[in-house]
Amino acid sequence: MELKAPLAFAPALRQLPVLLAGFVIALPVAIVVAAGIAEGGGAAWTHIRDTLLLRYLTGTLAVLTLTGALCLLMAVPAAWLVTMFRFPGRGLFEWLLVLPLAAPGYVLAYAWSDLAGVGGPLQSALREATGWSARDYWFPDISSLPGLCFVLACTLYPYVYLTARAAFISQSVCTMEAARSLGAGPGRTFWSVALPAARPAIAAGLALALMEAAADYGAAEFLGVPTLTFGIVRAWKSFGEPAAGARLALVLLALILTFVIVERQVRGRAGTQQSSIRWRRIARAELPRPAAIGAASLCAGLFTLAFALPVGRLVWRSLEAGTHSTRIWEALGNSILLASAGAALAFVLALIIALSIRKKGPIATFARIAASSGYAIPGAVLALGALAVITALPAGLSGFTAVAALAWVYAVRFTAAGTEPMVAALARAPASIGQAAQSLGATPFRRTFCVDLPVAMSGAAAAALVLFVEALKELPATLMLRPFNWDTLAVRAYAYASDERLASAALPSLLITMAGLLPVILLSRQISRARPGAAP
Amino acid sequence: MSAPLEAIAVSRRYASRAIVDDVTLSLVPGEITALLGGSGAGKSTLLRLLAGLEPVDAGEVRLAGRVLSAPGRTVPPEQRRIGLIFQDFALFPHLTAARNVGFGLKHLPRKQAAATTDRWLSLLGLSGRAGAYPHELSGGEQQRVAIARALAPEPAAILMDEPFSGLDPALSGSVREAALSAVRAAGIPALMVTHDPAEALESADRIAILSQGRLLQSGSAEEVYRRPASLAAAGALGAVNVFRRASLPPSWQAAFSATGDLAGFRPEGVHLDAASPARFSVTSRRLTGPLVRLTLEGHGLKVNALAAPGAAPHAGAETGVSLDPALTFTFASGET
Numbered sequence: 001m002e003l004k005a006p007l008a009f010a011p012a013l014r015q016l017p018v019l020l021a022g023f024v025i026a027l028p029v030a031i032v033v034a035a036g037i038a039e040g041g042g043a044a045w046t047h048i049r050d051t052l053l054l055r056y057l058t059g060t061l062a063v064l065t066l067t068g069a070l071c072l073l074m075a076v077p078a079a080w081l082v083t084m085f086r087f088p089g090r091g092l093f094e095w096l097l098v099l100p101l102a103a104p105g106y107v108l109a110y111a112w113s114d115l116a117g118v119g120g121p122l123q124s125a126l127r128e129a130t131g132w133s134a135r136d137y138w139f140p141d142i143s144s145l146p147g148l149c150f151v152l153a154c155t156l157y158p159y160v161y162l163t164a165r166a167a168f169i170s171q172s173v174c175t176m177e178a179a180r181s182l183g184a185g186p187g188r189t190f191w192s193v194a195l196p197a198a199r200p201a202i203a204a205g206l207a208l209a210l211m212e213a214a215a216d217y218g219a220a221e222f223l224g225v226p227t228l229t230f231g232i233v234r235a236w237k238s239f240g241e242p243a244a245g246a247r248l249a250l251v252l253l254a255l256i257l258t259f260v261i262v263e264r265q266v267r268g269r270a271g272t273q274q275s276s277i278r279w280r281r282i283a284r285a286e287l288p289r290p291a292a293i294g295a296a297s298l299c300a301g302l303f304t305l306a307f308a309l310p311v312g313r314l315v316w317r318s319l320e321a322g323t324h325s326t327r328i329w330e331a332l333g334n335s336i337l338l339a340s341a342g343a344a345l346a347f348v349l350a351l352i353i354a355l356s357i358r359k360k361g362p363i364a365t366f367a368r369i370a371a372s373s374g375y376a377i378p379g380a381v382l383a384l385g386a387l388a389v390i391t392a393l394p395a396g397l398s399g400f401t402a403v404a405a406l407a408w409v410y411a412v413r414f415t416a417a418g419t420e421p422m423v424a425a426l427a428r429a430p431a432s433i434g435q436a437a438q439s440l441g442a443t444p445f446r447r448t449f450c451v452d453l454p455v456a457m458s459g460a461a462a463a464a465l466v467l468f469v470e471a472l473k474e475l476p477a478t479l480m481l482r483p484f485n486w487d488t489l490a491v492r493a494y495a496y497a498s499d500e501r502l503a504s505a506a507l508p509s510l511l512i513t514m515a516g517l518l519p520v521i522l523l524s525r526q527i528s529r530a531r532p533g534a535a536p
Numbered sequence: 537m538s539a540p541l542e543a544i545a546v547s548r549r550y551a552s553r554a555i556v557d558d559v560t561l562s563l564v565p566g567e568i569t570a571l572l573g574g575s576g577a578g579k580s581t582l583l584r585l586l587a588g589l590e591p592v593d594a595g596e597v598r599l600a601g602r603v604l605s606a607p608g609r610t611v612p613p614e615q616r617r618i619g620l621i622f623q624d625f626a627l628f629p630h631l632t633a634a635r636n637v638g639f640g641l642k643h644l645p646r647k648q649a650a651a652t653t654d655r656w657l658s659l660l661g662l663s664g665r666a667g668a669y670p671h672e673l674s675g676g677e678q679q680r681v682a683i684a685r686a687l688a689p690e691p692a693a694i695l696m697d698e699p700f701s702g703l704d705p706a707l708s709g710s711v712r713e714a715a716l717s718a719v720r721a722a723g724i725p726a727l728m729v730t731h732d733p734a735e736a737l738e739s740a741d742r743i744a745i746l747s748q749g750r751l752l753q754s755g756s757a758e759e760v761y762r763r764p765a766s767l768a769a770a771g772a773l774g775a776v777n778v779f780r781r782a783s784l785p786p787s788w789q790a791a792f793s794a795t796g797d798l799a800g801f802r803p804e805g806v807h808l809d810a811a812s813p814a815r816f817s818v819t820s821r822r823l824t825g826p827l828v829r830l831t832l833e834g835h836g837l838k839v840n841a842l843a844a845p846g847a848a849p850h851a852g853a854e855t856g857v858s859l860d861p862a863l864t865f866t867f868a869s870g871e872t
Contacts, residue, residue, distance in 0.1 A: 174626035177589055178682075180613040181620040182640030182689060192639075196630040 015363045018356040021349045022367030025374050025412050028385025033253070035388060036246035044241035048231065048248070056231040057251060060214060063149055063227055067213045068206055070153035074306075075160035076202065078299055080190065083168040086284040087292035093299040094165075095521070100306035101158040102516030104473040106218025106494065107509040108151045111310035113142045113223065114317065114502045121313070148225045152216060154306035156209035158520075163205030167198035186285075203266040207259050214256060215378035217476035218490075222497055228252040232380045233476050242384050249381040256376050311513055317506030328492060328507055335472055335488040341403060342410025342471035347464055349411055350418030354456050355448060357423055368419070375416035379477035382409045386481060402483040409481065410471040417470060418463035422456040466519045473512055538565035539600030541586060541618070541693040541725040546595035546605070548581055555581045557749035558595070563693060563725035568716060569754075570740030571729045572772060578749040579729045583695050586727065587620055588613040599692055619686035623698040625678045627670040633657065633681045634666040640689035656684040660718060675703050676711045683715045693725040700735065712739060733773045737761060745772045767800065767867050776800045777839050781866065785814035785835045791859040796866030803829070805863025806841035808849065812856035821851045832857060 081087070082094045103111075116122050118134055127133065141147060171194065179189045220230045228248055235245035287295055353371055356364040374382070386405040393401065475490045482491060489508040496505035541563040548556040556578045563569050573579045584590045586597055588610055597605035599618075604611045613620075627636050634653050641649035657663050660680040670678055679699070686694055699715065700708040716739055719726050730736050736743050737757050744754035745768075752772065753765040764770035767778060781792065781799040792799055804827075816834035823829075828848040832839040832855075839857070849855050 174622040174624055175628060177587075177613065178620055178622060178626040178685075179628070179639065180589075181587060181616070181618060181691075182685065183614045183617070183642065184639070185612070185614050188642075193628055197628070199630070 015356075015361070017352045018367045019363050021352045021415075022363065022370045024408070025349065025367070025415060026370040027389070028382045028409065028412055029253075029374070029377055031385040031388050032246050032249050032381055035243055035384070036250035039243040039246065044235060044239035045244040045247055048235060048239075048244050052226070052231060053248070053251070055226050056228045056248065059145070059220075059225055060227040060229075060252070060255065062145055063152070063220070063225065064210050064213055066146065066149035067152045067156065068210055070149055071157040071160045071206060071209050072202070074153060074157040074302055075205070076164050076195075078302055079161050079164035079168055080194070081295045081299065083165055084284060085287045085292075085295060087287050087295040089296050089299065090284075093296075093303065096303050096307075097161055097299060098158045098520055099303070099517065100155050102520045103155055103307070103311060103509075103513040104218065104475070104490075104516070105152050105155050105212075105216045106222060106475055106490075106497070107314070107513055108155050108306075108310050109142070109148070109219035109222045110493065110497045110502055110505050110509055111313050112147075112151055112154075114506075115309060115313050116140065116142045143223045145225050148219055148223045151219055151223070152213045154310075156212050157302075157306065159209040159212070160202060160205035163201040163208075164198055167201035168194060171197050200266060203263050207263040210259055211256060211376050214252065215380070215476075217378075217380055217479075218494055222494075228255070229378050229380050229476065232378075232384065233480065236384065236387070236480060242387055245380075245384050249378075249384060252378065252381065260376065311510070314506045314510040314513065317503050318510050321503045321506060327487065328489075328511075331487040331489050331492040331508060332511060334486060335490070338403065338406055338478070338488055339410070339468050339471035341407040342414070343464060343467035345407050346411035346415045346418050346467045346471075347460070349415045350422060350463060350467075351453075351456065351460070353415070353419050354422035354426060355452055357426065371416045371419055374412040375414070377413070379409060379413055379474050380480065382412050383477035383480040386477075390481075399483045399486075402481055402486075406478060406481045409477045410467075410474060413474070413477075414467050414470045418460075418467050421463045421466075422460060425460075426452065426456050465522060469515050469519050472515050538692070538724050540564055541727075542596075542598045543582065543586060544596045544598065546582070546585055546592045546597060548578075548585055548590060549593050554749050556585060559746070559749070559751045560595075561744055561751060561754060563727055564742070565725050566720065566723045567741040568719060568726045568728055568739060569742040569744055570736035570757075571727055571744050571746060572731070572733060572736045573746035574731060574772075576748075577746045579731075579746050580697055581749075582746065583697055583727060583729050586693075587618055587695055588616050617689070617692045619689070619691035619694040621682050621686050621694065621696040621699045623702050625670075625682040625702070627678055627681055627685075629670050632667050632669055633662060633673065633677075636670070636681055637684045637688050639685060643689075652688055656688045660684050660714065676707050679703060679711050679715065683718060687718060687722055690722075691724065694719060694722070694727070696726070696728045698729055698731070701730070701732070737773065743773070745769050747772065762862060762865075764800075764865055767798065770800055770865060775803050775840060777803065777806070779837060780869075783836060787813045788859050791861045791864050792866050793861065794866045796868045798867040798869050799864065800867065801859050801864040803840045803842040805860040806832070806839060806843075807858050807860060808841075808843055808847060808855050809858040810856050812858040814857050815854060816857045817854045818849050818851050821848060 078093075078097055082090055082097070100108075114120055116139070118139075123134070123139055126137070126139070130137075142151070175197070176189050176193060179193045180186075184192065214227075215229060216227075217229045217233050220227045221233070228251055232245040232248045232252070235241050235248060286292075349371070353364075353367050356367065386409050390401055390405050472488075473490060475494060478488055478491055479494065482488065487495070489512050493505045493508040493512065496502070496508070543559055543561045545558050545560050546556060547554055547558055559578075559582060561569075561571075561582075571579050571582060581590065585592050585605060588597075588605060591610045592605045592607060594607060596603050599616070603609070604616055628639065631639065634657065637656055638649050638653040641652055644652065654663070654666075657666055660683060662677060662680055662684065665673060665677055665681075668677075670681070673681065679702075682699075696719075700712050703711055712735075728736075728740060740757055742755065743757050743760045745752040745760065747768055753760055753769040760769065761773050764773065767776075770776045778798060778800045781789075781797050784799055791801070814835065816832035816837075816839065818830055819833050819838075820831040821828055823845065824842075827842045828845045830841040830843055830848060832841055834857075841857070
């Protein structure tokens with residue numbers, strides 16, 4: 001019998017898709033960095049540097065500090081209570097507390113400024129109850145830096161909550177029992193055992209939340225707080241100076257890089273990997289009555305502030321306003337079209353990168369790093385990069401190129417979100433299945449398509465949904481790159497809110513939030529199931 | 537100075553199923569008691585009741601006569617001074633070996649705590665590893681840190697949940713010896729949960745056998761092995777041949793002292809004895825390590841025996857067989 005050599009790709013050819021994927025993802029950032037360094041920034045830059053830069057920078061730093069602190073305060077105690085104790089409504093709160101992730105910051109900003117404004121229901125109720133007039137009392141102003149931080153923390157604390165809860169669930173219960181047998185009460189057990197062990201997970205969640213906070217444009221603009229991202233969009237919008245924006249983007253990127261480094265440092269040398277090989281279901285302690293009521297009200301209060309109240313207000317406003325505006329449905333169609341295009345591109349890129357993960361080598365590593373750093377870069381910055389490419393093209397920013405550019409930016413930003421679940425699916429499958437395929441005579445090509453691909457696909461449905469919704473929520477890049485007079489839900493909500501037509505902004509905001517709920521619920525269920533030791 | 541830790545008629549139910557059912561057990565200072573049983577026998581639950589990690593539904597847990605657990609009243613684990621050692625060691629991953637050991641010494645002045653920590657580390661041969669984090673330690677070292685951590689605060693008793701089953705078998709022998717001698721030296725009541733009869737017999741002074749939540753028997757290792765209270769207790773500690781007494785060859789009857797219509801004897805109590813009138817043929821012969829396992833057939837019986845390889849006949853041979861009276865027991869057929 002004649003032995004035929006297996007049909008092998010030339011190694012370099014096999015790496016080509018990954019190289020291409022990495023290049024597509026890294027390009028916009030590279031362009032922005034190059035533009036920021038090389039181009040002078042023009043007259044606008046001198047103006048921005050002398051009058052606004054300091055304000056943007058301190059604004060961003062203050063927003064990050066306060067938002068981070070609020071996120072920790074909201075998320076960590078709630079995660080601890082829900083994981084370790086029994087109290088009325090615990091099972092419900094466990095996943096309800098994740099829901100605020102569904103509403104993007106700008107939607108919460110609209111809802112809260114409607115709620116807490118002078119004419120809003122909160123102040124009206126206060127006046128009615130006390131008989132005061134509007135000048136007789138002080139009421140917190142949402143259109144302020146603390147207001148922005150509150151709104152951002154409301155939507156971003158679930159990142160910390162999820163990672164903290166997962167860390168608390170996955171830590172060996174035995175470790176805590178050991179602490180108690182050594183004379184540590186519940187308080188000391190929390191502070192000196194559970195919290196330090198969860199610290200890296202909490203830091204990772206916080207880093208994610210802060211990256212989102214740094215990328216926020218809609219809420220900061222609406223509430224009038226100058227931040228770097230706000231400045232980038234403004235440099236492009238008001239000054240027509242993308243180069244000046246690129247300069248600001250450099251500052252923002254340096255800031256984000258600092259976080260990533262700090263987060264790595266926090267992990268330190270101390271191990272957090274549990275040596276546990278055996279899991280016991282967490283025996284949740286019954287809380288005494290007053291403490292149980294306290295725990296339930298804390299969780300209920302958090303959920304009300306971050307979700308029930310603002311989203312309830314949006315529902316109310318939408319019902320009141322009705323759907324007379326047909327522009328909403330047009331925008332919905334555009335949103336779905338754009339998000340689908342972006343998700344599809346991101347999906348393909350994520351798949352290419354996920355499948356390359358078992359191959360070691362500089363190209364696969366480059367693509368992976370590109371994808372995960374793309375996730376950290378604000379949409380406004382990526383849009384600047386895409387703009388630079390498009391304006392260099394002969395066609396300029398017209399209908400089709402604009403849509404393609406947007407899909408590109410979405411893909412750059414969210415590919416990492418798609419890579420994660422696929423890599424996880426591949427990691428769950430034993431490495432030996434690939435070897436089994438090889439021992440059965442499968443060529444590398446057949447192995448990729450008949451073994452690895454189907455395995456990765458089990459994580460793909462979740463990935464596709466996440467990608468779609470993230471793209472749907474994205475505001476600043478959409479605002480900068482969309483074709484003329486071509487609105488998405490996010491842009492429509494933004495436009496109405498900017499015109500102080502909050503009633504009209506309610507419906508598109510609500511639709512975005514509804515779409516956002518789907519992956520959030522999926523995520524919440526997955527995480528609670530994936531952990532050994534988690535009670536169902 | 538040290539007092540016994542006692543469980544008095546304790547029960548624990550989950551959804552009306554008794555996991556621990558009316559167990560009375562006294563742990564004597566200075567002795568290691570092995571709590572032996574299969575999976576789901578309730579061993580770990582009994583340990584958790586003693587430690588105060590779970591409340592009792594009936595009965596009491598007492599230390600030096602003081603009630604620690606009673607229905608509706610549980611002294612929390614941090615106030616019991618009972619040391620715990622877990623199968624997975626449960627070391628605090630963010631603390632060094634020294635700080636793990638020092639964790640329970642918060643009540644001591646800093647200097648004294650450091651001195652105590654050093655003493656325990658060197659006692660268990662860990663002096664060079666004080667600054668290492670748990671993930672930097674080998675399995676055996678982690679185990680020794682866990683033991684030092686549990687013993688350093690001078691607990692009133694120590695409970696070990698499958699303490700050696702997480703270790704490499706080649707390692708567990710030497711680690712076990714070092715660990716248990718430290719526990720014995722502490723002179724406090726000690727309980728070791730295990731599912732391995734060999735480990736129980738080898739390491740413990742006393743053995744308590746638990747099955748389906750009930751205590752089958754407790755006593756010195758020797759006593760429980762040689763005079764099991766029931767067939768189940770006999771089986772829990774090792775292989776046993778069981779036949780109706782009436783079916784045994786007449787020459788074996790004298791080996792059984794007590795009455796009872798079921799006869800049991802251990803494989804190592806079967807002696808190859810050319811002079812015996814009870815003739816059996818060897819149908820299989822397998823090496824099990826130091827000894828050879830033989831299957832003997834004859835008199836309508838199929839008997840398992842253990843013999844030294846030098847003395848064991850080959851398969852197909854015929855031999856006379858007698859029983860060692862010290863390794864036989866009888867039961868009434870009503871009990872199992």
